[in-house]
Amino acid sequence: MNTIKEETQIKSISETKLELIEWILTVNNLDVIQIILEKKREAEKAAYNKLFWEVAGSWQSEETGTELANQLYEDRNDYSREIDEL
Numbered sequence: 001m002n003t004i005k006e007e008t009q010i011k012s013i014s015e016t017k018l019e020l021i022e023w024i025l026t027v028n029n030l031d032v033i034q035i036i037l038e039k040k041r042e043a044e045k046a047a048y049n050k051l052f053w054e055v056a057g058s059w060q061s062e063e064t065g066t067e068l069a070n071q072l073y074e075d076r077n078d079y080s081r082e083i084d085e086l
Contacts, residue, residue: 026032061068 063071
């Protein structure tokens, strides 16, 4: 025979199991899953944007991005090179 303390613990465990089952059934609802996934995507995008601005947001120049790109293309050495044969 169980003592009052054991019966209370058993009841608490049973109640906890029921609450867990109810929670699992709620989470299995597709709408809830979609909301959770959307919040996760938003958080990942916000973290990416924050990191991007921490890295690239501090860069400053008088040239625009297009001007810098043009300079890079102009400065490339795209001509064929002569190779000395041994």
